[in-house]
Amino acid sequence: MASFVIEGGHRLQGDIVPQGAKNEALQIICATLLTSEEVKIYNIPDILDVNNLIQLLRDMGVTVQHIGVNAYSFKADNVNLDYLHCEDFLRRSASLRGSVMIVGPLVARFGMAVIPKPGGDKIGRRRLDTHFIGIQKLGADFTYYPEQQLYEITARELKGAYMLLDEASVTGTANILMAAVLAKGTTTIYNAACEPYLQQLSKMLNKMGAKISGIGSNLLTVEGVESLEGCSHTILPDMIEVGSFIGMAAMTGSDIRIKNVSYNDLGIIPDSFRRLGITLNQEGDDIHVPHHDYYEIETFIDGSIMTFADAPWPGLTPDLLSVFLVVATQAKGSVLIHQKMFESRLFFVDKLIDMGAQIILCDPHRAAVIGQGKSHTLRAATMVSPDIRAGIALLIAAMSADGISTIHNIDQIDRGYQDIDKRLNKLGARITRL
Structure with missing residues (x-):
């Protein structure tokens, strides 16, 4: 069983091209x-x-x-x-x-x-x-x-x-x-x-x-x-990978350009990240995510806590909710993540809690995240990837954490992300495949 060893705390810089969907x-x-x-x-x-x-x-x-x-x-x-x-x-x-x-x-x-x-x-x-x-x-x-x-x-x-x-x-x-x-x-x-x-x-x-x-x-x-x-x-660029890179850039305080994203096919994804407080700029068919010292989650117009829920297109894809959840742990503010379609996709949050994230798992479908505004950096941990999307969320968490983390069962990540360690290392990440 292959593993990733990740040295956290490194910012990324440069251009990355999403894989085919x-x-x-x-x-x-x-x-x-x-x-x-x-x-x-x-x-x-x-x-x-x-x-x-x-x-x-x-x-x-x-x-x-x-x-x-x-x-x-x-x-x-x-x-x-x-x-x-x-x-x-x-x-x-x-x-x-x-x-x-x-x-x-x-x-x-x-x-x-x-x-x-x-x-x-x-x-x-x-x-x-x-x-x-x-x-x-x-x-x-x-x-x-x-x-x-x-x-x-x-x-x-x-x-x-x-x-x-x-x-x-x-x-x-x-x-x-x-x-x-x-x-x-x-x-x-x-x-x-x-x-x-x-x-x-x-x-x-x-x-x-x-x-x-x-x-x-x-x-x-x-x-x-x-x-x-x-x-x-x-084949179109993979919108899930595009969303993963947006969240990764914000959480690690990086400055990256995601190239050739087929922006008009991303639907609600860019605006959903903006509601997390993340700045992203459309430049032609590229997305530029500038360096963030912090990002603050919006509230609804009446002041109530923001909720992100999956829905059929043109709603938010369920494949990105794991990324939204992990990115929210380092935002300023609170958010409710409501995973309607699958009842076991949020169970990976216990690993994030071990890393110092403030998350309440309400039930198999809902998790309340109390963002810490980067005032408390996540701690390194040893984890196991349960599925493709939780795997990339844990990788994002490890890249932003203090210390050296290990993720086992990375075959799950390889099922959905092409040479992810090599591509991120070119931008400045420190990921070793064992």
């Missing part, structure tokens, strides 16, 4: 299964979850070629469906939650799919009902085998249907959308997710010959087509 990459790579023609994808992040998905497609018989820096071509003209029943596939896909999004493309193109109960972060219950009910409405049959924890999906023919999703699930919408593009007739998806990454998937599918309208809204209409062709696609 992890959450978009997982969707886009699965979509290559929808055609037998070549699909070229650029700006793919070199991270564990994405690399594992690429290898899974290789093992399924997809021809994958590395065509440049962070660029690959995919050609799914000889998919081995028998591989879906072997132990190797079940083991690999069970450890990767993003693998659930191969179901829509496989059922649409081949009439069958197999998927084990997927893994991923240990952040509480993450049900798949939205995925499965939507694909069922298109005509697929699902069978669950509890002993093997395995789902088998079959469909003689998919037909368009109207559906109102019970939640605006991003991966659920993506999975249904990829199944619907090859279904006969018209599919209407209401309460669809409309995150920028889902918009990117829709635009890519349209370039391949799909007919999707309503992109960017929560009402998608899909006219089914007979087949799709190849295309080229470039």
Whole structure:
């Protein structure tokens, strides 16, 4: 198990470029299964979850070629469906939650799919009902085998249907959308997710010959087509990494420029950091975060304590709440962090409390943070990363702390952040990988 050793208290200086978006990459790579023609994808992040998905497609018989820096071509003209029943596939896909999004493309193109109960972060219950009910409405049959924890999906023919999703699930919408593009007739998806990454998937599918309208809204209409062709696609910068760098700069008193962020696709994220009291300036398509001696959390207009809560797009993404929480510990003022979607994502706060942060964990979904205004610097500690987003929050805490901290289980961080130690060390951080 790899670890980071972090010498805290060093300010960062310079420019950093965000990686390609992890959450978009997982969707886009699965979509290559929808055609037998070549699909070229650029700006793919070199991270564990994405690399594992690429290898899974290789093992399924997809021809994958590395065509440049962070660029690959995919050609799914000889998919081995028998591989879906072997132990190797079940083991690999069970450890990767993003693998659930191969179901829509496989059922649409081949009439069958197999998927084990997927893994991923240990952040509480993450049900798949939205995925499965939507694909069922298109005509697929699902069978669950509890002993093997395995789902088998079959469909003689998919037909368009109207559906109102019970939640605006991003991966659920993506999975249904990829199944619907090859279904006969018209599919209407209401309460669809409309995150920028889902918009990117829709635009890519349209370039391949799909007919999707309503992109960017929560009402998608899909006219089914007979087949799709190849295309080229470039993945957006990762908004979660952009937000992580903003928080990191403020908490360590650094002066950094985050380059090529696709600012118009960041939604509410920049203004949410401004409500924490952080100054950030848009300069072209870059974000400049100047040095902060301190930052003060705003209150609501009536003077009540600021609350940050996650919500479907265009609300605040749940993937950044861990960063907001840790950055608030060194702000002046108080804030309530309300993590609505996952019931275990705030449990890492006990590590921050050990470091001297003043946090009250109200329940599995809410934490009250009493910011200390940098009057009491966090203490170094030894920690274990429970998931990707808590991992980066603990790294930010360690970089701002007095002394030398250790974070174990950094494979969790590597799942979502490309060469994070090397990139931050170039800016002046002191992070050693063991």
